[in-house]
Amino acid sequence: MGEGWGEGEYPMTTQTKFQLKPVTTVGFVADQGGRGFHLPTDFVIRSDGRIFVASRSNTTALDIVGIQMATIDHEFFGQIGGYGSAPGQMIWPSALAMDRDENLYLGDDFLQRITVYDREGKVQTTWGTKGTADGEFDGVSGLLFDQDDNMLLVDHRNHRIQKLTKDGQFLDKWGSHGDGDGQFNLPWGITQAPDGHIYVADWRNDRIQKFTSDGEFVAKFGTSGDGDGQFNRPSGLAVDSEGNMYVADWMNQRIQVLDPEGGFIQKIRGNAILGAWAVEYLEANADELEARSKFVPIFDTDTEDPGETSARIEPYFWDPIRVALDDQERVYILETGRHRFQVYEKA
Amino acid sequence: MTTVHEKQDVALTAHLLRRAGFGATPDELDHYMGMSYEDAVEELLAKKASVDIPHDLIRRYHVEQSDLRNGQAAGAHWVFRMVNTDAVLNEKMCLFWHRIFATAATKLIQARMVTNQVDMFREYGMGSFRDLLIQLSRDPAMLMWLDNQDNHMDSINENYGREILELFSMGVGNYTEEDIKECSRAFTGWRVVNPDYMSIKMRNNTARPYGYIAWQFEYDDEDHDHEDKTFLGETGDFNGEDVVDIICRQPATARFIARHLYHFFVADELPVPQWPHFDPIDPEAIEIMSQAYFDSGYDISAMLRAMFNSDFFKSEASRFARIKSPAEMVVGTLRLAGPTDLPSTDTYAAAGACAAMGQGLLNPPSVEGWQGGSEWINTGAYVQRVNFASRVLNDPDKPGIRDMIDRIAERSGGQPMSPEQVVDACLDILGPLPVVESTRAGLIDYASKWGDMSFPDPDTDRHIVTLIQLIVTTQEYQTA
Numbered sequence: 001m002g003e004g005w006g007e008g009e010y011p012m013t014t015q016t017k018f019q020l021k022p023v024t025t026v027g028f029v030a031d032q033g034g035r036g037f038h039l040p041t042d043f044v045i046r047s048d049g050r051i052f053v054a055s056r057s058n059t060t061a062l063d064i065v066g067i068q069m070a071t072i073d074h075e076f077f078g079q080i081g082g083y084g085s086a087p088g089q090m091i092w093p094s095a096l097a098m099d100r101d102e103n104l105y106l107g108d109d110f111l112q113r114i115t116v117y118d119r120e121g122k123v124q125t126t127w128g129t130k131g132t133a134d135g136e137f138d139g140v141s142g143l144l145f146d147q148d149d150n151m152l153l154v155d156h157r158n159h160r161i162q163k164l165t166k167d168g169q170f171l172d173k174w175g176s177h178g179d180g181d182g183q184f185n186l187p188w189g190i191t192q193a194p195d196g197h198i199y200v201a202d203w204r205n206d207r208i209q210k211f212t213s214d215g216e217f218v219a220k221f222g223t224s225g226d227g228d229g230q231f232n233r234p235s236g237l238a239v240d241s242e243g244n245m246y247v248a249d250w251m252n253q254r255i256q257v258l259d260p261e262g263g264f265i266q267k268i269r270g271n272a273i274l275g276a277w278a279v280e281y282l283e284a285n286a287d288e289l290e291a292r293s294k295f296v297p298i299f300d301t302d303t304e305d306p307g308e309t310s311a312r313i314e315p316y317f318w319d320p321i322r323v324a325l326d327d328q329e330r331v332y333i334l335e336t337g338r339h340r341f342q343v344y345e346k347a
Numbered sequence: 348m349t350t351v352h353e354k355q356d357v358a359l360t361a362h363l364l365r366r367a368g369f370g371a372t373p374d375e376l377d378h379y380m381g382m383s384y385e386d387a388v389e390e391l392l393a394k395k396a397s398v399d400i401p402h403d404l405i406r407r408y409h410v411e412q413s414d415l416r417n418g419q420a421a422g423a424h425w426v427f428r429m430v431n432t433d434a435v436l437n438e439k440m441c442l443f444w445h446r447i448f449a450t451a452a453t454k455l456i457q458a459r460m461v462t463n464q465v466d467m468f469r470e471y472g473m474g475s476f477r478d479l480l481i482q483l484s485r486d487p488a489m490l491m492w493l494d495n496q497d498n499h500m501d502s503i504n505e506n507y508g509r510e511i512l513e514l515f516s517m518g519v520g521n522y523t524e525e526d527i528k529e530c531s532r533a534f535t536g537w538r539v540v541n542p543d544y545m546s547i548k549m550r551n552n553t554a555r556p557y558g559y560i561a562w563q564f565e566y567d568d569e570d571h572d573h574e575d576k577t578f579l580g581e582t583g584d585f586n587g588e589d590v591v592d593i594i595c596r597q598p599a600t601a602r603f604i605a606r607h608l609y610h611f612f613v614a615d616e617l618p619v620p621q622w623p624h625f626d627p628i629d630p631e632a633i634e635i636m637s638q639a640y641f642d643s644g645y646d647i648s649a650m651l652r653a654m655f656n657s658d659f660f661k662s663e664a665s666r667f668a669r670i671k672s673p674a675e676m677v678v679g680t681l682r683l684a685g686p687t688d689l690p691s692t693d694t695y696a697a698a699g700a701c702a703a704m705g706q707g708l709l710n711p712p713s714v715e716g717w718q719g720g721s722e723w724i725n726t727g728a729y730v731q732r733v734n735f736a737s738r739v740l741n742d743p744d745k746p747g748i749r750d751m752i753d754r755i756a757e758r759s760g761g762q763p764m765s766p767e768q769v770v771d772a773c774l775d776i777l778g779p780l781p782v783v784e785s786t787r788a789g790l791i792d793y794a795s796k797w798g799d800m801s802f803p804d805p806d807t808d809r810h811i812v813t814l815i816q817l818i819v820t821t822q823e824y825q826t827a
Contacts, residue, residue, distance in 0.1 A: 029554045039410050058411035059419050059695065109408075109690075188407075204403070233403050251403060278556030288551065291544040299540055301563060307406075311414070311459065311561035312540075318558070319406070319413050337414050338557045 017244075019266055020257060020331060020344040026051075026074055027340020028277040031061045035076040035277055037339045038064040042096040042236075044104070045326050050077070052104060053334070053341075054093035057083075065090060067106065067117075072326070072343060074276035080104070080121040085111055088123035097143035097151070099166055105151065107140030114140065114153075114168065127168040132158055135170035142190040142201075142236070146213060152190055152198065159184040161200065161215065174215035179205050182217040189236025189322060193243060201234040201247070208237060208247060208262075221245070221262035226252050226306075228264040236322040240329050248320045248333065253306035255320060255333055255344075270310075270317035270335075272342050310337060317342070354779075356380065360387060361778055362666045363655060365827040366612050367391045368435030370679035372747060373754055373776055388655045392648050394434040396469050400427070401689065408690035414459065416559055421458035422698030422708040425465065429678040430687050430694070437469060440647075442674055443611050444468040445709075448483055448515055449716030450492045452709045456549050457559040460488035461709040476604060476645040480516065480591045487539045487562035491549060493714070495534060496542040500572045503531045510714060511594070520623040521599035522579060529576040533590040536571030539563060595645050598637065605636035608650055613660055614668050615720035632659045667781070667826040670723050673704035673732070675827060680736045680819065683777070685747030693739075700735045704728045724825070736819035743808035751776050752811050756802035763801045766794035773814045782823045790817060 028036030038057040045051050049071050057064040065083035070076050081088050095107035103124065104117040113128035129136045142154030150171060151164045160175035161184075175184045185204035192198050197218060198211040206224040208231075211217055222231045232251035239245050243260030249267075257265040274282070282289040298316075301309045310318035318337030325331060331344040360379050364371035368391070371379070379387040405427065406413040411420040429438045445465060452458035464486050471479045483489055484507070490496060493507040508531030512522045539545055539562040548559070576585045579593050594600055606627050610616035613632065617625055627633045635657060636650045643649030654660050671679070677697050687693055701708055705728055711717055743752055755764075755772045764772070770790045774780045782790075794814060800807040818824060 028556050029558050031554055039414070041410065056410050058417050060417045186404075186407075203407075233407075235407075272557065274556065281556050285551075285553075288544075288547055288553070291547040295541050295544040299563075303563075307413070308463075308561065311559075312563055314557055314560050319410075336410055340557055 017259065017265060018346045020246075020255075020268060021347040022271040022273070023330060023343040023345050024072065025272040025275040025340055025342050026070060026072060026277075027275060027335075027338065028281065029339040030055070030064050030068070031057075033063055037068050039336050040068075040321075040334055040339065041094055041336060042322050043324060043332070043334050043341065044096045044098050045324055045332065046098060046102055047327070049326065051332075051341075052080075052096055052098075054090075054096050054106065056093055056336075065093065067093070067096070067104070072330075072332075076277075080117055081106070081115070081123075087126050088115060088117070090115065095140055095143040095154070097145055099145045099151075100149045103166075105143055105145075107143050107153070109139050109141065112137070112139070114143075116166075125167070134173065135162070135164065135168065137162065141186075141188050144190045144192055144198075146192055146198070147196055148213075152192075154187050154190050154200065156184075156186050156188065156203075159186065161187070161190065161198075163215075172215065174211070181220065182209070182211075182215075184209075188234075189248070191236070191238050193239035194241045195243065197239070199237055199239055199245065201236050203233050203235060203250075206231045206233065208234060208245065208258075219262070221258060222247075228267065229256070229258065229262065231256070235320075238323040238325045238331065240325060246323045246325075246331050246333075248323050250319060250321060251307065253310045253317050253320065255317065255323065255331075268317075268344070270313075270315055270320075270342060272315040272338065272340065275340065314338070356384070358666070358779060359384060359661060362661070363387060363391075364435070365679075366660075366669075367439060367651075367655065369429065369439070369675055369682055370778075370827070372682055373750060385656060388652060391436040391655075392473070392652060394437060396428075396432060396434050396437050400431065404689045414558060415462050416457050416459060416554065418452045418458045418707070418710055419695060419698060421452065421462045422701065422710075423694035424462060425708055426678065426681070426694040426697045426701075427687055427691075429674070430681045430697075436651075437473065440472040441465050441468040442672070443607070444472050444479075446611070446711070446716040446719070447607055448489065449711035449714055450488050451711050451713075454549075455488055455491055456552050456554075457561070458709050459559070459561055460491070463561070464488040465709070473648045473651070474646065476600075476640070476647055477591055477595045479647070480511070480594065481588060483515065484511070484534065484537060484587050484591065485564040487564055490537060490539055490564070491545070491562065496538045496546055498531055498535050498537070500535045500570050503528065503535060503572075505531045507531065507534055514619075514714060516594045516603060517597055517599040518603045518619075518622055521597065526578055529578040529585075530590050532572045532574075532576050533578065533585045534587045536567040536569070537587055538565055538567060538570075540565045601637035601640040602633055604640065604647075605633045605650060608636060608654060609633060610719070612651075612654060613665055615670065618718045618720075619715065629659055632657065635659075667823060669827045670720060671825055671827045672717070672719060672723060673701040673706035673728075674708060676704070676732055676825065677701050677735060680739050683747050683751075684739050684745045685750070697735075700731060704731045704735075729825075732825060733820045736824070737816040740815050740819060741812065743805075743812050748812060748815070751815070752808055755811060759802050761802075763799035765799055766797065767791050769800050769811065770794055770814060773811060773818055777815065777818055777824070780818065780821075780823050782818070782821055786821055786823070790814060793817065 030036030030038045037053050038055045040053045041056045043053040053068045062083040066079040066081045090108045092110035094109040097105045102119045106115045112130040115126045116124040137155040138157040141156040144152040153162045159177040163172040188203040189201040196213045200209050202209050207222040210219040235248045235250035237247040245258040247256045249256050255268045297314050310316045321336045322334040332341050334341045412424045415421045452461045471482050495507045498504040509527045639649045639653035797810050
């Protein structure tokens with residue numbers, strides 16, 4: 001196709017320890033159905049490499065609301081669930097996680113509930129009650145199964161994390177509204193490092209907080225801003241076996257890589273290429289393919305707004321919302337605005 | 348005790364806020380009654396769009412308002428801002444320019460571009476008309492809407508060159524067909540980045556492969572016609588900016604914009620296509636505003652100041668003489684109910700209601716925009732209006748309604764109020780709204796079945812909500 005990055009063309013910053021380099025791009029706007037995603041909000045990678053992507057879609061494309069399944073090799077396996085409030089359906093899918101038995105858990109911010117699907121995608125159960133009491137929640141925005149196979153639920157409008165059993169029984173909680181250590185302001189994504197520490201994207205406090213597996217505050221990283229190591233509404237992150245953090249710096253429209261102490265390593269604005277689904281589409285639409293031969297994807301924009309810049313520059317991240325690592329510690333970054341994920345690896 | 352003089356002041360300030368804003372909530376009326384009328388005008392002119400619109404929350408909860416691709420999301424996005432802003436005149440001016448420089452998301456496919464155009468109106472819509480016309484001519488939505496990406500040095504496309512004269516600045520009868528050609532030549536090379544690919548994505552209505560790509564203005568000097576042009580009697584190697592300068596110097600431009608302002612803010616004029624054939628309703632008003640235009644160096648705020656401070660605007664005859672546009676009615680009603688919490692589907696319902704009443708935001712029916720006036724009202728639209736207002740003002744615990752009930756309770760002085768007193772208090776707090784006597788009598792008759800009403804009392808709360816719902820069905824509530 002003549003598009004993509006050349007050797008050394010991806011953005012590099014201070015050489016510290018390692019850099020991420022792009023591997024591939026998987027996705028396609030499925031606003032009219034078919035293969036791809038539409039305004040995805042979360043994803044999870046199963047042990048066999050199958051990727052489950054929750055598409056929120058919009059009011060004019062409700063058929064695409066659901067959980068699509070794909071792989072990094074551009075295989076596509078269709079969709080679980082659909083739009084609605086019946087068991088197995090969803091309105092505002094907001095969070096995904098997988099337990100040790102590889103059952104899939106979906107959080108729905110509109111229906112205020114958790115839906116559980118088995119490994120084959122069949123609905124097992126649905127539970128959840130809106131509220132502030134123990135075990136109740138208001139706006140599930142992140143889900144995680146910890147190393148003990150308990151659920152950690154980001155109960156974001158209650159500004160807390162709750163630890164629940166798989167069937168929703170309350171075990172523990174931590175956090176309250178505020179900007180002190182261990183407090184939250186509308187937290188979003190959550191992850192657990194291989195060493196057991198829990199990390200939370202403390203969204204409206206523009207920081208990452210690190211906790212023990214029992215919720216004891218350990219450290220915080222980042223301040224408000226767009227400088228190196230600063231954040232503007234971080235939405236999710238992943239942490240590798242060395243403790244390096246890969247943060248979706250959502251409103252700065254970039255990924256930041258930080259070392260275990262929070263030291264800045266790298267920032268990435270995005271380097272998407274045309275993935276296999278995109279290539280196939282263009283090859284089947286000769287007029288668009290021809291026009292695209294003169295297309296200059298990256299140009300100087302006349303706006304200071306990172307979001308507007310992302311709207312104009314197709315290869316850049318547009319609303320990078322979640323980060324996850326596969327078993328090779330390749331870094332997958334899901335973008336709501338571009339209906340795809342970009343994959344990077346250490347170099 | 349309220350004096351006659353104070354009542355007149357309240358009525359005048361409420362009139363100003365219906366026209367320069369979306370009608371006054373009791374808090375807004377209190378605020379502006381704390382200053383002179385002239386100072387109120389100045390504050391309305393000075394207030395710019397708040398920076399405290401919570402874009403982060405909006406985008407987090409309503410993800411489709413981040414890419415703003417579909418019209419429903421973009422309409423809801425604008426409704427949220429109109430309902431929650433304190434810079435009401437700034438928003439009204441966005442509606443004003445949206446009606447004149449009518450650009451529709453249907454052809455452009457991505458409503459985001461029209462939203463960006465409205466953002467531009469928010470920034471430039473109350474300043475120099477020259478600056479605004481330059482920005483409009485560079486606006487990617489306008490360039491694609493009127494095909495200027497097909498306006499080349501060796502083959503002009505006259506679409507934008509025609510409309511900037513006919514619909515956006517001077518009006519029919521003030522230029523020739525030759526002027527249109529020369530104007531178009533001046534705008535050759537004004538296009539968007541990647542014009543071929545952007546055009547074909549628009550033509551094919553496809554977001555594939557990775558969603559729409561927002562457009563950016565680009566000037567291609569190699570595609571610009573550098574030969575001399577003769578435009579409105581002046582000759583030179585004119586580019587787009589030069590043409591705009593010449594347009595802005597024309598008395599016809601001042602009169603055209605003044606008549607539009609009069610049509611939008613003072614009284615419903617004839618439909619725009621009839622303007623070349625009929626004099627304005629109030630030629631003197633047009634002259635006053637035109638003079639302000641030239642005296643100020645084409646400043647729109649100066650025209651607004653002259654208009655709001657004039658006798659023709661303040662006169663009793665002009666009050667409640669305009670039919671509210673759907674957006675004015677919907678937004679004003681939502682503002683009465685109180686601020687919008689996020690996440691909320693109310694803004695989507697409101698944008699849908701505007702469309703059902705004939706004013707799909709970001710989606711005008713044609714380049715001529717909406718005619719307005721009596722065309723806003725037909726049987727179906729009236730039912731939509733009444734149903735919407737009644738549905739929104741349905742809950743005594745909505746903050747705006749609670750505030751109105753509390754204010755009525757305060758007036759009671761701790762004593763029970765008669766049905767007549769409660770009806771009058773409701774009419775007063777909703778405007779004040781001077782309904783015809785038969786309507787008032789009907790309301791009192793309806794309320795009499797409740798007898799005297801005490802405070803605090805949940806039954807009284809419900810009765811007041813019912814009265815408010817009845818009052819917003821009246822003809823008077825549909826006028827501004």
